[in-house]
Amino acid sequence: MSSQGEKFEKRRLRGSYASTIVSISLVLFMLGLLGFIALHGKILSDYAKEKIELMVLLKENQKEADILQFKKSLDVMPAVKSAEYITKQQAAEVFAKSENDDFIGILDFNPLPASINLHLHAQFTTPSNIAKLKRDILKNDMVKEIAFDKTLVGSMNDNLETISLVLLIFCGLLFIISIALINNTIRLALHSKRFLIKTMQLVGATGSFIRRPFIETGIVNGILASVIASGLLAGVIYLGQKEIPDLIEIELQNAVLFGSLFGIIFVLGILISWFSTYLAVRKYLRLHSDDLY
Amino acid sequence: MANLIHLEKVTIYQSGNSILADVSIEMEPGEFVYLIGKTGSGKSSLLKTLYAELPIVEGIGVIANFNLNTLKRKEVPMLRRKLGVVFQDFQLLTDRNVYNNLLFVLKATGWKNKTEIDARIKEAFDKVGMWEKRNKMPHELSGGEQQKVAIARALLNHPEIILADEPTGNLDPDISDDIMQLLFEISKAGCAVLMATHNYQLLEKYPSRILKCEDHKVIDSKIQSNAEPTESEAILAADHGPDPVIDQDILPANDSEPPMSSEEYILSND
Numbered sequence: 001m002s003s004q005g006e007k008f009e010k011r012r013l014r015g016s017y018a019s020t021i022v023s024i025s026l027v028l029f030m031l032g033l034l035g036f037i038a039l040h041g042k043i044l045s046d047y048a049k050e051k052i053e054l055m056v057l058l059k060e061n062q063k064e065a066d067i068l069q070f071k072k073s074l075d076v077m078p079a080v081k082s083a084e085y086i087t088k089q090q091a092a093e094v095f096a097k098s099e100n101d102d103f104i105g106i107l108d109f110n111p112l113p114a115s116i117n118l119h120l121h122a123q124f125t126t127p128s129n130i131a132k133l134k135r136d137i138l139k140n141d142m143v144k145e146i147a148f149d150k151t152l153v154g155s156m157n158d159n160l161e162t163i164s165l166v167l168l169i170f171c172g173l174l175f176i177i178s179i180a181l182i183n184n185t186i187r188l189a190l191h192s193k194r195f196l197i198k199t200m201q202l203v204g205a206t207g208s209f210i211r212r213p214f215i216e217t218g219i220v221n222g223i224l225a226s227v228i229a230s231g232l233l234a235g236v237i238y239l240g241q242k243e244i245p246d247l248i249e250i251e252l253q254n255a256v257l258f259g260s261l262f263g264i265i266f267v268l269g270i271l272i273s274w275f276s277t278y279l280a281v282r283k284y285l286r287l288h289s290d291d292l293y
Numbered sequence: 294m295a296n297l298i299h300l301e302k303v304t305i306y307q308s309g310n311s312i313l314a315d316v317s318i319e320m321e322p323g324e325f326v327y328l329i330g331k332t333g334s335g336k337s338s339l340l341k342t343l344y345a346e347l348p349i350v351e352g353i354g355v356i357a358n359f360n361l362n363t364l365k366r367k368e369v370p371m372l373r374r375k376l377g378v379v380f381q382d383f384q385l386l387t388d389r390n391v392y393n394n395l396l397f398v399l400k401a402t403g404w405k406n407k408t409e410i411d412a413r414i415k416e417a418f419d420k421v422g423m424w425e426k427r428n429k430m431p432h433e434l435s436g437g438e439q440q441k442v443a444i445a446r447a448l449l450n451h452p453e454i455i456l457a458d459e460p461t462g463n464l465d466p467d468i469s470d471d472i473m474q475l476l477f478e479i480s481k482a483g484c485a486v487l488m489a490t491h492n493y494q495l496l497e498k499y500p501s502r503i504l505k506c507e508d509h510k511v512i513d514s515k516i517q518s519n520a521e522p523t524e525s526e527a528i529l530a531a532d533h534g535p536d537p538v539i540d541q542d543i544l545p546a547n548d549s550e551p552p553m554s555s556e557e558y559i560l561s562n563d
Contacts, residue, residue, distance in 0.1 A: 199384045202344065203446060204373035205401030207366075288346060 027178040028229035046122035054118040079124035222273030303352030325480040328489040330506030336489040377447025377455040381462035385431040392427040417445040437468030454485040
């Protein structure tokens with residue numbers, strides 16, 4: 001029972017839906033891009049934080065086996081990502097290489113202590129956590145002292161905190177804006193249907209019966225918009241990787257993280273479209289006929 | 294049998310202003326009743342009250358066994374399935390052909406069986422003589438044809454009463470005649486019709502009981518004609534326009550069975 005006129009009407013409807021879908025997908029794309037930058041910022045900051053080196057300098061004349069035992073005990077600490085044993089000999093070699101100076105030849109002995117170099121997990125690199133860790137490690141008799149770049153840790157933490165706070169606020173703002181925008185777009189699209197909705201009510205259709213086809217279209221539009229947004233985002237990331245190859249390595253390590261970003265865009269697109277359609281139709285369902293004009 | 298419409302001392306408000314006060318109306322099954330009055334006199338508001346688009350603030354209202362005072366939002370669709378509503382501007386669903394317009398109503402009211410649906414739609418279209426045009430879009434039809442479709446739509450669920458808000462208001466006189474005869478036939482078949490109009494020629498041509506909205510009141514020709522029959526007769530005979538008093542039942546003797554009067558009228562007219 002589909003006449004030519006009906007087909008024309010459907011084509012026209014698709015036209016009006018297209019603009020809704022484009023608006024939703026652009027907003028989702030912006031949201032996704034910001035999410036990507038935020039995620040990326042976290043990965044970069046984690047990367048930097050885990051580069052911080054904590055040198056546990058050991059007293060002279062420790063037994064090799066004891067040192068290895070101690071290293072193992074450090075390795076299992078939750079804060080420690082990796083521990084590396086540097087012998088006196090190795091320390092001297094590193095120093096000689098960096099200073100370009102054969103000081104052992106001059107001094108005739110090696111003044112550098114053996115050490116265990118620790119890299120920490122990103123979330124444990126706050127100054128207070130490091131101080132606590134230091135206290136714990138210093139309890140061991142083998143330890144002479146612990147060295148790390150205190151100012152670097154402090155300033156890095158401060159900077160990263162500011163940056164992530166700004167990003168978070170930005171993300172939140174954009175999220176609210178996007179909901180308002182999508183809501184508005186859908187509301188406008190449905191505004192043109194208000195008389196149709198009123199007529200449906202007058203012939204005895206229940207609210208849920210009237211709502212159903214609108215919500216179905218809303219969900220489909222949400223899915224389409226999410227697909228478009230994900231495609232755009234994937235394209236931008238792909239191009240970005242081509243320009244800045246360093247991105248690739250970090251991205252591959254965090255496939256799950258970025259996968260969930262796409263997942264969130266998808267779910268968000270559907271939910272926002274669904275919920276906005278629901279609200280808009282409900283508004284027109286409750287409106288009296290005189291308020292429609 | 295209980296009255297189809299029972300309004301008792303109802304006051305009707307439209308956005309805070311009282312439009313009609315102290316309205317008391319009874320209407321029986323199968324009756325054909327006109328609702329007349331000047332623009333803004335409250336005809337549409339009264340109809341809106343009856344199909345639960347406007348709430349009753351004061352007074353008691355019952356229509357088709359639904360109590361309008363206690364009607365919940367969820368029950369409004371159930372009430373509307375017992376009513377057929379016809380408008381001056383037809384109010385068809387403009388995004389689908391007229392067959393699907395009727396299909397929507399049946400689907401919305403819970404019909405599932407395809408053959409039953411098809412049969413019921415054909416029955417309604419046949420009543421108004423529009424089956425041949427079922428695949429047209431509303432905008433491809435003339436005003437009279439659209440109104441016939443709207444009437445077919447109103448008839449779909451075999452309503453107890455059709456509320457028609459100036460159904461001939463947008464139509465030329467010949468087509469109006471068609472629509473009027475259709476509505477009279479419908480009331481003959483047992484479905485009451487309450488029709489708002491300001492086309493006084495129709496009242497003369499198709500006489501029946503009249504309700505007049507004037508000065509915030511509804512005056513009933515049935516009650517009036519019992520009290521002062523001569524005056525109401527004179528009014529109907531008089532020319533239309535801003536007439537002072539009221540209208541009437543053309544056959545006062547048939548007061549108990551107004552639909553009969555219309556039936557006889559049509560028969561004699563044929």
